[in-house]
Amino acid sequence: xxxxxxxxxxLVTVASVYFLHRLANPRHRYSKLDSSNPHIRLxxxxxxxxxxxxxxILHTVPFNSSTPSYxxxxxxxxxxxxxxxxxxxxxxxxxxxxxxxxxxxLRDPYASRILWIDAICINQDDDxxxxxxxxxxxxxxxxxxxxxxxxxxxKEIKRNMFHYSLPxxxxxxxxxxxxxxxxxxxxxxxxxxxxxxxxxxxxxxTRNWExxxxxxxxxxxxxxxRRIWVVQELALxxxxxxxxxxxxxxxxxxxxxxxxxxxxxxxxxxxxxSRYRSTDPLTTGVVGPxxxxxxxxxxxxxxxxxxxxxxxxxxxxxxxxxxxxxxxxLFYGLLGLVTxxxxxxxxxxxxxxxxxxxxxTRAVVREIDRSQSLDIITGxxxxxxxxxxxxxxxxxxxxxxxxxxxxPQSEGNFTYRAFLRNTSYNASGDHAxxxxxxxxxxxxxxxVRIDKIKLVGERCTSxxxxxxxxxxxxxxxxxxxxxxxxxxxxxxxxxxDSFWKTICCDRLQExxxxxxxxxxxxxxxxxxxxxxxxxxxxMDNTQLLPPNFPAQWSPFSGAQSLFPRKICLTENGLLGLAxxxxxxxxxxxxxxxxxxxxxxxxxxxTVSGGxxxxxxxxxxxxxxxxxxxxxxxxxxxxxxxxxxxxxxxx
Numbered sequence: 001x002x003x004x005x006x007x008x009x010x011l012v013t014v015a016s017v018y019f020l021h022r023l024a025n026p027r028h029r030y031s032k033l034d035s036s037n038p039h040i041r042l043x044x045x046x047x048x049x050x051x052x053x054x055x056x057i058l059h060t061v062p063f064n065s066s067t068p069s070y071x072x073x074x075x076x077x078x079x080x081x082x083x084x085x086x087x088x089x090x091x092x093x094x095x096x097x098x099x100x101x102x103x104x105x106l107r108d109p110y111a112s113r114i115l116w117i118d119a120i121c122i123n124q125d126d127d128x129x130x131x132x133x134x135x136x137x138x139x140x141x142x143x144x145x146x147x148x149x150x151x152x153x154x155k156e157i158k159r160n161m162f163h164y165s166l167p168x169x170x171x172x173x174x175x176x177x178x179x180x181x182x183x184x185x186x187x188x189x190x191x192x193x194x195x196x197x198x199x200x201x202x203x204x205x206t207r208n209w210e211x212x213x214x215x216x217x218x219x220x221x222x223x224x225x226r227r228i229w230v231v232q233e234l235a236l237x238x239x240x241x242x243x244x245x246x247x248x249x250x251x252x253x254x255x256x257x258x259x260x261x262x263x264x265x266x267x268x269x270x271x272x273x274s275r276y277r278s279t280d281p282l283t284t285g286v287v288g289p290x291x292x293x294x295x296x297x298x299x300x301x302x303x304x305x306x307x308x309x310x311x312x313x314x315x316x317x318x319x320x321x322x323x324x325x326x327x328x329x330l331f332y333g334l335l336g337l338v339t340x341x342x343x344x345x346x347x348x349x350x351x352x353x354x355x356x357x358x359x360x361t362r363a364v365v366r367e368i369d370r371s372q373s374l375d376i377i378t379g380x381x382x383x384x385x386x387x388x389x390x391x392x393x394x395x396x397x398x399x400x401x402x403x404x405x406x407x408p409q410s411e412g413n414f415t416y417r418a419f420l421r422n423t424s425y426n427a428s429g430d431h432a433x434x435x436x437x438x439x440x441x442x443x444x445x446x447x448v449r450i451d452k453i454k455l456v457g458e459r460c461t462s463x464x465x466x467x468x469x470x471x472x473x474x475x476x477x478x479x480x481x482x483x484x485x486x487x488x489x490x491x492x493x494x495x496x497d498s499f500w501k502t503i504c505c506d507r508l509q510e511x512x513x514x515x516x517x518x519x520x521x522x523x524x525x526x527x528x529x530x531x532x533x534x535x536x537x538x539m540d541n542t543q544l545l546p547p548n549f550p551a552q553w554s555p556f557s558g559a560q561s562l563f564p565r566k567i568c569l570t571e572n573g574l575l576g577l578a579x580x581x582x583x584x585x586x587x588x589x590x591x592x593x594x595x596x597x598x599x600x601x602x603x604x605x606t607v608s609g610g611x612x613x614x615x616x617x618x619x620x621x622x623x624x625x626x627x628x629x630x631x632x633x634x635x636x637x638x639x640x641x642x643x644x645x646x647x648x649x650x
Contacts, residue, residue, distance in 0.1 A: 028093050030123040031060065035132045038063040040140060041121040042070050043088075045103060045113045050167050054086040054103050056093075058120065063136065070114045072144040074233035075102050076152075076223045077119060077325065088120065095119055101158065102150040105167070105243060115148075116140055127352045134350040138232050138336015147237040149230070151222040154245040173247030175215035180249065184256030189269040219244050225293050226406070228322040228333040231315075235301040235337060251301075258294045292409050296321075296416075299517055300337060308517075312338050312367045313376035317419035320402035321412030327356040327404060331363040357394055358440040360404050365437045374433045374445070374594035376400070378422045379415055380564070381579060381622040397620040398443045398649035414563075417518060421507050421561075422623065424520045425595045429632035431644075433593025443649045444615065446592040450626070450634045451570035453586045453599070456578060459566040466562045467538035470503060473567040477575065482535035489528045498575040498627045500531055505561040505577065505625045565624065574629065579622030587618070588626055590634060592644065596623045597630075603650065617648045 033039050044057045061067055078098030085092050086100065095103075099119055106113065122133045133140075141147060153161075154170035182194055190197045194209040205213050222244075224230055234240055240251045296318050303310050315334045324330050332350040351359060367376055379400035395404055402415050436444040457476035460469040474482075479499055490496035507520040508527060523531075561577070568578040570588060578586075578599050587600050600618035628634075 028058070028088050028091050030126070033060065033123075033129055033132075035128075038136060040067070040116065040133070040136075042068070042114050043117055043120050045107050045115060047108050047110050047112055049109055050104070050164060051162075054100070054107065056086060056088050056120070058089055063140070067143065068114065069145050070116050072116045072141050072147045072233065072237065073102060073106070073150060074141075074147055074224075074230050075099060075150040076227050078223075093120070098150075098152065101153045101161075102148075102243075105150075105153075105245070106148060116144060131350045131352050134332055135335065137229075138236055141233050141336070142236040144237050146239040146241060147233055149224070149234060149240060149242045151219055151224050151242060151244040155218070157245060167246060170245030170247060172215040172218055173244045175212045176219040176244065177247050177249050177253070179209070179212040179216050180253055180257040183261045184253065184259070186256075186260040186264075188264060220293070223323070226321060226323045226409075228319060228324045228329055231297060231300055231319055231322065232333070232336045234297055235304050254294065255298060258298070292413055293321075303517070304337070310337060311371050311373075311376075312363075313371065313373065314419065314423075314517075316376065317379060317402045317416050319412075320405065320415050321407050321409045323406045326352075328352065328354070328359040330404060330406070331360060355440075356404075361396065361399060361437060361440050361443075364399060364403055365435055365443070368433050368435050368593070372432050372593060374428075374435075374591050375419070375423055375596075376403070377443075378594065378596055378623045379419060381581075381620070394441075396441050396443070396650055417509070420518050421505060421509075421520050422596045424507055425630040426632050427590050427597050427630050427634070428592055428594050429635050431592040431635070433591070438648070441650075444646055445649065446644050447589045447598075447647050448635065448643045448645075450588045450590055450597060450629060451572050451574055453568055453578065453582060453584050453588070454571045455569050455584060456582055457567035459580050460562045460564060463563040469562070470535070470538060473503075474499070476567055477569060481539060482532055483539070485532055485535075487529070489525055493628065495575070500528060500535075502567070502575050502577060502625060502627045503562060504531060506627065506630065507561075561625075568624075570626070574626050576624055576626035578624045581621045582624075586621060588624075588629075589647075590629070594623075597626050598623050600647075600649070615646055615648050617650065620649050 033041075039060050040063045041058055041060050044059070046055045046057070048055065076098055078096045080096060082097045083094045084097050084100035085094055086103065087093070096119070099117070106115070118133075118137075123129050154168075154172045156172070157164075157168045157170060179194060182192055185192070189195050194205055194212065196204045196206045234251075242249050242251070242254060299318065300310065300315070302308075312331070312334060315337055316331070319334070322330075322333075324333060328350070335350070354362070364376055368374055377398055377400050379402045381397075381401065401407070402419075407415065431446075434446045438444055455476070457473045458469055460466050474480075477495065477499065479495060485496060490500075501523065504523060504527075506522060508523050510519040510521055564580050565577040566580065566582065568576050568582060570576070574588075576588070581601075582599050583601075585602075587602060588597050589600055590597050599621040601621055603617040603619055
């Protein structure tokens with residue numbers, strides 16, 4: 001017994017210290033919210049000077065017409081292990097350092113401010129409450145008087161935070177704002193003080209403005225821009241203000257900078273911009289990513305303000321470069337933005353009790369049922385390296401990577417363009433999807449087998465060297481030098497006609513307009529001549545880089561239609577572009593409700609629940625282009641109408 005007491009004594013001492021610490025430092029305890037009669041919590045941030053402790057009061061209010069006016073905060077949580085304390089309802093409350101920095105900047109020295117802040121207003125330890133509050137988060141942001149978009153603190157100020165007695169002014173923020181104003185001035189590049197145009201062979205930033213580009217780069221380098229939740233937080237409120245350290249600017253300042261600069265670079269100033277992109281890495285690394293990132297946010301805000309339709313499939317591909325700490329939020333973070341005619345049904349709500357695989361596969365299938373379209377499963381498939389942070393793990397092959405991966409911005413741009421081009425086709429005609437989800441893994445659906453692959457060419461492994469692969473593809477399908485091709489479009493459905501339309505997927509991108517969804521059109525006589533000329537130049541080109549793409553066939557849409565695909569020919573003579581991994585014997589199938597055909601590898605019978613099924617089973621290679629079936633032509637006639645069958649996709 002004495003030995004047992006000696007063993008227990010340290011444990012009793014530790015427990016006593018713990019309970020004494022809890023008594024001296026009580027934690028905030030959340031009261032239960034009534035989900036049947038929606039309520040939210042609001043936090044009042046009391047007035048205070050720069051060095052004062054942050055003191056707040058949390059109170060519960062009904063979420064209806066009587067809800068008091070409030071602002072909302074949009075921010076990135078940051079490192080959960082780097083925390084600071086505030087005083088909430090008289091008790092110590094821990095928040096991440098980035099939120100603490102935001103509250104210091106937002107706190108008014110003379111008056112209280114009422115805010116909605118997710119980390120404080122939602123009990124993060126209650127999954128049921130979290131699921132319910134996330135389901136109405138779009139309405140919460142839509143109802144606020146203003147959203148404060150916190151981009152972060154100046155790094156230099158952050159390092160010396162406690163040295164200041166008054167709110168410090170950020171030189172980085174001031175320089176970034178000044179450059180944004182200049183880029184949004186609607187002037188030609190030659191008239192902007194930030195660019196040096198004295199050398200006709202290149203365009204560079206002037207020496208005096210280098211620090212301004214570096215400052216804007218720091219602002220755009222904030223992880224806020226890539227967080228999935230910020231999309232609805234920016235798009236839904238009537239008023240939005242960006243805050244970086246001490247500086248504040250409104251939405252229009254940022255939009256004008258991207259809009260005016262991009263329009264000039266795509267038209268009157270295009271020759272200068274081409275030189276600028278290739279010669280000045282400092283400015284290229286700032287303005288290019290700025291346009292890519294902000295275009296996504298602007299498109300969504302524009303569509304919502306105009307009442308235009310945004311499907312969950314389009315949102316997921318548009319924002320596939322966005323990040324989420326919780327993989328399930330890649331979908332849950334977008335539900336408040338869906339504006340199709342059907343409302344989100346009660347069974348399509350955030351559920352944080354589900355495993356990510358179950359949450360994502362069920363979300364995709366519910367969106368298929370809701371939108372009556374399979375297009376959400378289209379998109380480029382990827383190769384995975386061991387240890388890849390985006391490794392799909394046990395995610396099924398039929399689930400497009402855009403549904404569960406946070407892609408690099410450049411890859412996200414390609415994925416979004418591919419999706420919009422795909423939705424311009426109609427391979428399955430008016431056949432609606434019929435799907436079943438088995439074991440949160442297998443997708444059972446209706447399809448028609450169109451053909452089998454007879455031969456494939458070499459896969460285009462580099463968008464920058466696509467002309468080299470096209471040379472080989474011409475030989476693969478038995479076509480002669482484009483120099484001998486006619487000056488008028490070749491006869492419809494001839495091999496020449498199929499080839500030139502296949503390499504551009506029979507679609508060309510219309511003029512790019514900032515804050516508008518991209519649109520595609522079918523090529524015409526002039527487009528044929530431009531692409532023929534490009535092919536001739538490509539055949540004579542021995543350089544690694546291809547000749548300049550014709551204006552009608554922009555570098556984005558041109559290279560993206562080819563990479564990373566391979567030319568293919570079916571047993572019945574259909575020409576197409578197949579996804580990587582396609583080999584002779586693989587099948588081309590039209591899936592009911594899908595705009596484009598899929599390339600599938602036969603797998604044989606599957607086993608489920610201990611019984612053998614005779615349902616044909618396939619591995620998914622990806623979607624592709626097959627000339628002559630993209631508008632439903634393959635389904636014409638009685639034979640194909642009766643050929644629909646159930647298959648399983650893994």
